[in-house]
Amino acid sequence: MNGVSDGFAPAILLVGALAVAAAVARDWLAGRGVPALVGYLAIGFALSTLDHAFGLLNEQAHGAIGLLSRAGIVVLLFRVGLESHPDKLLRQLPNAGLALVVSVVVSAALGFVAARYVLGFALVPSCFAALALTATSVGVSLDTWREAGALDGDAGALLLDLAELDDVLAIFFMALLVAAAPILVAGDGGLLPALAGVSAAMLLKLAALVAGCIVFARYVERPVTDWFERLEAAPTPIIPIIGIGFVIAAIAGWLGISVAVGALFAGLAFSRDPRRVQIDTSFSVLFQFFSPFFFIAIGLQIDVTTLWPALGVGAVLVVAGALGKVVGIGLPLLASQDRAMALTVGVSMVPRAEIAMVIMELGRHLGDGSVPAALFGGMALMSLVTCLVAPPIVRRLLRTVPV
Secondary structure: OOOOOOOOHHHHHHHHHHHHHHHHHHHHHHOOOOOHHHHHHHHHHHHHHHHHHHOOOOHHHHHHHHHHHHHHHHHHHHHHHHOOOHHHHHHHHHHHHHHHHHHHHHHHHHHHHHHHHHOOOOHHHHHHHHHHOOOOOOHHHHHHHHHOOOOOOHHHHHHHHHHHHHHHHHHHHHHHHHHHHHHHHHOOOOHHHHHHHHHHHHHHHHHHHHHHHHHHHHHHHHHHHHHHHHHOOOOOOHHHHHHHHHHHHHHHHHOOOOHHHHHHHHHHHHHOOOOHHHHHHHHHHHHHHHHHHHHHHHHHHOOHHHHHHHHHHHHHHHHHHHHHHHHHHHHHHOOOOOHHHHHHHHHHOOOOOHHHHHHHHHHHHOOOOOOOHHHHHHHHHHHHHHHHHHHHHHHHHHOOOOO
């Protein structure tokens, strides 16, 4: 041995320890019916507290967590796209369209009013809060519906449809808001022309990305997957498929659209293949390794010194978020569902997790002018509360409705 210490050893040690901690937290919480993201956020916040007190994390450690967090965003959004077949989404619009529009409008309006006029945030942070509250995390409530045998019914199918459409729409508007935010924060003269120019450029980039993914899905995906299958001994060539997903996400990032949007469209491109269920099953191991780092990084970004004001912000956002989905989903569903089922579907849409925090995390990277620390921490707390409180309420409501 030459006695030279590897400067990356502490970062590698930290990554290994966090991966083990995340796996233990996921298994322990699963046995208690608590979403795993609660544990991931807690791990990140505990690490933030220790780093604030003792300065534990060096530059390499922050870099490693940052890279794994971005990889976590890619796998999270790739999975959303993989589970959202484009043709199916279009077929869902006649049944779910009205509820979707009302849900998005009501959730965004309540989120904006809460952030802008109740909490006193500026215009751009209020827009990020409003957009984050339009998304949902129906996966938190799925196990409860599955336990009740209600997931395969008409209401369960509608719930899944609304959640998928919610997320895709939120990600689309996220790309526009992230592009427009710096101009809105600057507030210089000629704001409207500059904003129109940025929005038009972003729409053109999105159109190019969509067109490229459509061409890939129709003419390239099947031959490429077949070729990888001939090379791979495993039933599904998941590693090169994920690699292609990362490449598409990176291209979207270079275009200024964001890797999150690119990962979503990459998943959508592969979702046309009838073998996607096998792909998703194989994908779960990679998903379980990378996705916790996104939420751990969220917890790590919660500033301990702003925790107290974040509690007040979180409380207001919980109320706005809950009302947005219960009212926004429940009212339009009264035309096709009885009152109890409309309420049950609405409450099932209350949890916010992946997409909401992706939106806030991207805004946070733009600086305090887009997402201040207190708003970021408040949204993380809102995510924790809604994911913990909604499932028990849904479980009780499902006992009162026919399944």
